[in-house]
Amino acid sequence: MxxxxxxxxxxxxxxxxxxxxxxxxxxxxxxxxxxxEKKMKRIKRLTNRKELNLSFFRDRASSLNSGAKSRAKREYIKVTGEQLMELFLTKENSRCYICNTSLNYENLIFDHEIPLSSGGAHNIKNIRCCCQECSSLKLDRDLQSFIPFLFDYCQRVEEKLGGVINDL
Known part of the structure; x- marks a missing residue:
């Protein structure tokens, strides 16, 4: 055939x-x-909203690529806006991969699952969508070291604010 x-x-x-x-x-x-073709039709339908158009994802790809090129210790493959759009709308289903909160153009961050500083590759397979809050806490940790950190962080916050939270 x-x-x-x-x-x-x-x-x-x-x-x-x-x-x-x-x-x-x-x-x-x-x-x-x-x-x-079916995926692209779905993407086109979902991105007819003004804030999530292709130029938004191309701008994000450009900034992601420029910062990663100098930091990548391993593989560096340029990421396109089309790839980021497809990742956001299909694979990640418009949700943060850490806390599962719904994402929009205001709180969307593209994050390296294995940080470049830890030897992660800069390619679309290592990039995930997350919210600003999770990205700010995660920093340069991989997911395996981030989860225990987050658990410890939440315990410390609860100890510090325990009385305040109970009063609410």
Whole structure:
């Protein structure tokens, strides 16, 4: 069977997984597979809101790339706005990966799951969406060391404010 590479996901797929049209008795196939076409339609529908357009994600990608290039100890692969948009809308489902709070353009931070300072790679597989609060607390910790820190931090806050919280 004939196969073709999807221009969006870069996977080699069967021609039956691409939409086709016949023009002047010749069959042409789309550049994206049906699965990617469906994802892109969903992204387009969700990003018709003014604040979450492609230029927003391209600006975030540009700042993320510029800061990471000098700090990356390992692999550095430039991240695109399209990749960040897809990550936010599909994989992360518009939620913080740490506390699961709903994210919008005001509190969205793209964070390296394994920090660059700890040898993490700068690529889309190592980038996650999180809220400003979690990002501020996490700093350069990986998730395995962040969770115990967060537990300890919450205990200290509770001890300090215990009486105040009970009075509320």
């Amino acid at each position: 004939d196969k073709k590479e999807c221009k969006h996901c870069s996977q080699i797929k069967l021609l039956s997984e691409f939409r086709s049209s016949i023009i002047r008795n010749k069959q042409y196939f789309r550049l994206e597979c049906k699965e990617c």
